[in-house]
Amino acid sequence: METAVDLDLAQVRAFIQAAEVLHFGHAAEELSISQQALSKRIARLESTLGRRLLDRGGGGVRLTEAGRRFLEPARQALAAADLAVAAALEAHRPLRIDVWGHLYAPMRTLAQVATGEPRLELGHGRDLPSVITALSRGDIDAAFGRVHAPLPAGLTHRLVRLEPVDAILHAGHPLANATAIRPAQLRDGVLWTPGALHRLDFLHRFATAFGIHEHAEGTNLGLDHFLADVAVDPRRFSLLPADLPLPPHPAIRSVPLIDPTPLYAWSLLWRDNGGHPLLGTLTNTLVTEAERNRWLEHDSTRDWLPERHSSDAGTSATSCGP
Structure with missing residues (x-):
């Protein structure tokens, strides 16, 4: 022995x-x-x-x-x-949560549950790998963003929101005045991305799924800069959450995507060996808000998700994972 x-x-x-x-x-x-x-x-x-x-x-x-x-x-x-x-x-210290996801804003979701307890202390991870490292080290208690790769042992995630996205187009784009656009209609356009396309899993999968071969990329410097970069070329377009308030821009149009509607999946990610005593409170609050706001409703014949997982509430699998 x-x-x-x-x-x-x-x-x-x-x-x-x-x-x-x-x-x-x-x-x-x-x-x-x-x-x-x-x-x-x-x-x-x-x-x-x-x-x-x-x-x-x-x-x-x-x-x-x-x-x-x-x-x-x-x-x-x-x-x-x-x-x-x-x-x-430190039982009553704030929950330390990192968010990631470029111009998709998880803070808009957390803002709806960040009153009272648990108190949240938000940080910004660069991407999913950096957030996983911070979780493994114990630098943060949880994270919130799109889980798009097999997770290391010891981490768990739960899907809490499916968010429709719209096409953001240059006003001179041939589809800019359409009432709705099918993703396949964008295949002749130029997808603009706020970073290297291979690092932006959702946009990369969208381009692959709908035959979009041309793209241009820049730096993620915020929403105003994002819109200005889309407006550089009449062939450019990108994707943003459908309910994201856009600042006025004369050269930009926002058009709903249909047949299918792409859905961006947000998950809460944490270590499965316990953690902050208020983590369960946050999880329950997000689940309640998801039910109240119908955040997880989707139709597989109408909507598009890059990946699908089997349903298993309370474990790392999700009903229609990111």
Whole structure:
């Protein structure tokens, strides 16, 4: 029988930081300790485990095979310890939630539930991978956006809103004065994207599904800049939520999409090993609002979703996943 090993969390934290940046000096700066102190903590951890976790040499810092095996469980253990401390000392601190999703605005959904308890503290993740990293580290309690890839073990999500999107067109576009547009009618246009198309999963799947081969891309600098970039070329179009209030712009038209109507799926994402004591309150509030506002209603013969999942309320599967 193996002897149980009691880990020193300061040593574990030092190892994780060094393993993530692969540089002792930078890791020490992040932890606000000296490089010598960082080295001693990692050396003591390696002594406790009886395994070398990091190789230090002229070529830099590298994880050993034991270090690679240890890293992810160590992250989970540290996150669990941080959660335990938070539960004991900060039960009433705000829920830390990151949102992501370029010009689709999840804040408009959260604003409808962000009164009273639980109090929310919002941050902005760059994309889904960066949000997953923040969740795994315990830097945030939950996240809100479109889940579009297999999730790592230990994370759960629940679909809470399906949001129709409209076509945003240059006023000179041939379809700008239509009362409604079928997505396939846009195949000869130029899809404008606020970022690299391959990083914008929904827009990428939309272009692939409806045969749109030309696109132009820029930087996400907010809604006004977004509209100005669409207005550069009469062939340009993009997609925005149907209920998003648009600022006046003489060269822009918003036209509903039908046959099918694309739906953007929003999910709440969190660690499935517990978490902030008020996370359940937020989940229940979002579910109640979804029912009251009919956010999850859809017709598979009328609407388009990039992916579909089997229904299983209360688990990571969703009724018609993102």
